[in-house]
Amino acid sequence: MPIPAPDPKQVALQAEDWIEYRTGFATLIRKFLFRKVPPTGWMHTLGSSLLTVFILQATTGMLLAMTYDPSPNGAYQSIRYITDQQTLGWLLRGMHKWGASMMVILLFLHMGRVFFYGAYKYPRELTWLTGSLIFILTMMMGLTGYLLVWDERAYWASVVAVNINGTAPVLGPFISKFLLAGPVFGAQTISRFYALHMLLIPGAIGALIFVHLWLVVKLGVTPWPSRPLPEPEPQLQPQAGVPPARMPETVAGE
Amino acid sequence: MAEATRGEFLSLTTIGLGAMIGGVIGVPATAYLLAPVTKETGFEPAFLGPVDKFTSEQKFDPTPATYVEDAENTATSSGLAYVHYTGQKNTDWHAEDAMFVVFSNRCMHLGCPIAATPGGFQCPCHGGVYDTNGERTGGPPIRSLDRFQWEVRKGSELWITQRWSTDIYGGMVHYYPVKMPGQPTHTPGPGWIPDVLYPHVTYTHGPAPGPVPLPKA
Numbered sequence: 001m002p003i004p005a006p007d008p009k010q011v012a013l014q015a016e017d018w019i020e021y022r023t024g025f026a027t028l029i030r031k032f033l034f035r036k037v038p039p040t041g042w043m044h045t046l047g048s049s050l051l052t053v054f055i056l057q058a059t060t061g062m063l064l065a066m067t068y069d070p071s072p073n074g075a076y077q078s079i080r081y082i083t084d085q086q087t088l089g090w091l092l093r094g095m096h097k098w099g100a101s102m103m104v105i106l107l108f109l110h111m112g113r114v115f116f117y118g119a120y121k122y123p124r125e126l127t128w129l130t131g132s133l134i135f136i137l138t139m140m141m142g143l144t145g146y147l148l149v150w151d152e153r154a155y156w157a158s159v160v161a162v163n164i165n166g167t168a169p170v171l172g173p174f175i176s177k178f179l180l181a182g183p184v185f186g187a188q189t190i191s192r193f194y195a196l197h198m199l200l201i202p203g204a205i206g207a208l209i210f211v212h213l214w215l216v217v218k219l220g221v222t223p224w225p226s227r228p229l230p231e232p233e234p235q236l237q238p239q240a241g242v243p244p245a246r247m248p249e250t251v252a253g254e
Numbered sequence: 255m256a257e258a259t260r261g262e263f264l265s266l267t268t269i270g271l272g273a274m275i276g277g278v279i280g281v282p283a284t285a286y287l288l289a290p291v292t293k294e295t296g297f298e299p300a301f302l303g304p305v306d307k308f309t310s311e312q313k314f315d316p317t318p319a320t321y322v323e324d325a326e327n328t329a330t331s332s333g334l335a336y337v338h339y340t341g342q343k344n345t346d347w348h349a350e351d352a353m354f355v356v357f358s359n360r361c362m363h364l365g366c367p368i369a370a371t372p373g374g375f376q377c378p379c380h381g382g383v384y385d386t387n388g389e390r391t392g393g394p395p396i397r398s399l400d401r402f403q404w405e406v407r408k409g410s411e412l413w414i415t416q417r418w419s420t421d422i423y424g425g426m427v428h429y430y431p432v433k434m435p436g437q438p439t440h441t442p443g444p445g446w447i448p449d450v451l452y453p454h455v456t457y458t459h460g461p462a463p464g465p466v467p468l469p470k471a
Contacts, residue, residue, distance in 0.1 A: 072329035163364040167436035181290040
């Protein structure tokens with residue numbers, strides 16, 4: 001008697017169960033992607049747009065790093081090679097370049113949305129703080145990435161940027177020397193900027209994105225900052241020693 | 255001696271071991287990263303050109319001369335100096351009637367390259383203006399142009415041997431250890447204030463030479 005063909009749906013469910021039993025991934029994904037949210041609009045898509053652009057930057061950056069040569073005599077040549085000769089190099093470099101601007105623009109919009117919705121308030125202060133750190137680190141990505149093109153504009157813009165750091169009192173000159181890896185722009189400056197740009201800062205941003213998302217899922221999405229018209233309340237005299245009743249902001253989601 | 259349970263002892267041991275591992279990784283990593291901040295570098299003497307290349311100047315029209323501090327890294331260690339011929343004969347760079355004044359082309363606002371003009375120097379980035387002594391006359395720079403100490407070698411070769419920051423006040427050119435652009439060498443009040451607020455970290459050198467009067471107009 002022939003064995004009946006297995007039902008593909010059953011096989012898939014069994015596979016999911018097998019993985020779920022050993023890792024809990026299915027629960028994790030369900031809680032992350034299928035969580036309940038309050039009525040949202042386009043403004044709530046800015047954060048996930050940012051995540052998408054970050055993934056785009058990480059992917060294209062990784063690919064560009066395979067060809068890029070972070071040395072004073074080779075950097076510009078390797079950029080020329082990526083742009084003019086490598087298959088689709090112009091496209092990947094263009095995506096990375098425009099993606100960088102896009103990330104900064106989306107960051108400002110996202111921060112503006114959070115600010116004007118009052119979404120930084122209790123209990124989401126730490127979400128705002130981790131977001132602010134991501135903002136600062138993204139600015140540092142812009143600074144360190146700008147030099148890597150190693151043309152005249154990149155060089156002199158970075159000279160100016162490092163010297164602006166140097167005008168800070170007391171620590172400024174040391175920060176400049178730290179960034180330049182020496183007293184003036186030298187052979188080590190570009191490799192230092194490169195290592196900061198592709199290892200240290202993106203690693204820190206990735207870790208902070210994890211914390212940021214953890215908090216977003218844990219605390220839920222902030223609803224629109226609208227509230228119904230207050231109903232006329234019965235006039236009560238405050239009693240001595242009893243603090244007024246205070247409700248936390250609506251916490252949606254779980 | 256205080257008693258500790260087995261659990262407390264193991265917790266403390268784990269924390270101690272963790273701190274040790276952190277130190278073994280963290281201390282050398284920090285020292286490695288910060289090494290360039292404390293490392294001291296001297297200015298490498300550089301050849302500008304034969305002396306007679308610079309002596310044809312009539313009105314103020316300083317001759318640009320490129321130089322290379324580190325021959326292995328021409329891409330980053332090249333610089334531009336402006337050699338101004340004063341018409342005098344003295345080859346002592348520090349004398350009042352010195353033959354040349356060698357200016358750095360680094361703007362003292364934020365380090366852009368300046369260009370010579372009939373009236374002095376101008377910076378294309380943010381509009382800094384300097385007169386023929388390198389003294390700031392307009393725009394955002396906060397002090398006068400750096401100058402190079404120079405000497406004539408083998409009778410006919412012009413070399414720069416040291417770099418100094420300058421500030422011009424009281425009719426004198428005052429010399430200071432090199433500071434980065436945007437950092438004051440001289441402020442009103444006690445002399446240690448600019449040195450504490452803006453320590454000079456660029457080059458190591460000996461004591462700065464004394465002030466020299468400006469040439470008579």
